[in-house]
Amino acid sequence: MTFFEIADLCAGYGTGQVLFDVSLDIERGEVVSLLGRNGAGKSTTMRCVAGAKPPYVQDGAIRLDGDDVTDLKTYERINRGIGYVPEERRVWPGLTISENIRMAINNADDPLSMDEVMGYFPRLRELGDKAARNLSGGEQQMLAIGRALASNPEIMLMDEPSEGLAPFIVRDVENIITTLNEEEGLTIFLVEQNVVMAMDVSDRHYFIDQGSIVDEMTPNELRASPDLRKKYLSV
Ligand SMILES: Nc1ncnc2c1ncn2[C@@H]1O[C@H](COP(=O)(O)OP(=O)(O)O)[C@@H](O)[C@H]1O
Ligand SMILES: [Mg+2]
Structure with missing residues (x-):
């Protein structure tokens, strides 16, 4: 059975349709990225999976480990x-780092402990009492993760964890993705405009263009296809 699956998802904002029969699947333990130009429908896809509204699902299904989660x-x-x-890493700006994490812990049924979370982010542990609004972009991204x-x-x-970050901070984001995936077996579904970063961390890529999945390939295949990068990504 497929671990995670989006099946023929149609979604949009009000009456406008943005996603057209989007289907993709991810095996447990994979890092899979969804690539495409600005406005292609990447964030809309993620928001449908997370259950954020808008957008609204019009048709299709999202399944995790065989369970239909589309209407949760x-x-x-x-x-x-x-x-x-x-x-844009929407952390709670007026809360401290610890309070941001505590809030997530308190709202979950089966959370990690503060120590378990902070173990991955030594830098955040040092800054624990600082308000989120006073963190750098990279620190806020780590807090969001x-x-x-x-x-x-x-x-x-x-959703675009590398956006707006300096290259050496992007490397930190790459490292945390790889650590969580390799050491914790966490499955990761990534949206990126930074193709180089996505190729570094992903097992597979899907391409979305104008709300439809148009291709699927490995990083090596993508590295060998500069024409595809131009066609779908303008890079
Ligand atoms: N809140 C919204 N209301 C109406 N249209 C939206 C909204 N958010 C995004 N869209 C439209 O949906 C399409 C896909 O956007 P989005 O999923 O954000 O693209 P991406 O993340 O790939 O840049 C775009 O045409 C965008 O204008
Ligand atoms: Mg987006």
Whole structure:
């Protein structure tokens, strides 16, 4: 059985349709990235999986380990094992680092402990009492990842975690993705515009263009296809 599956998903905002029969699957333990230009429907796909609204699912299904999660509420999905690091890392700015993590721990049925979360982020542990709004972009990204991790997910969705970060910080993000995947067996569904970063960390890529999945390939196949990168990604 497929671990995670999006099957013929149609979704949109109001009456406008943005996703057209999007289907993809992810095996347990894989890192899979969804690539595509700005406006292609990447965040819409992730928000459908996380249960964030809008967008609204019009048709199709999302399944985790055989369970249909399409109609679950956001908090039910968190407890079902779907962690979500949204675009623009929406941490709670007025709360400290520890309070941000504590909030996620308190809201989960089967969370990690504060120590378990902080164990992955030594830098955040040092800064524990600092308000989130005073963190650098990279630190906020780590906090957003830590907060999603606190609920002890089986699959983690990450929407453009490298966005707006300096290259050496992007490497930190890559490292945490690889660590969580390799050491914890966490399955990761990644959206990225940074193709080089995505090729470094992913097992497979899907391409989305104008709301439809148009291709699927390995990083090696993508490295060998500069024409595809131009066609779907303009890089
Ligand atoms: N809140 C919204 N209301 C209406 N249309 C939206 C909304 N968010 C995104 N869209 C539209 O949905 C399409 C896909 O957007 P999105 O999924 O954010 O793309 P990506 O993440 O690939 O850049 C775009 O045409 C965008 O304008
Ligand atoms: Mg987006």
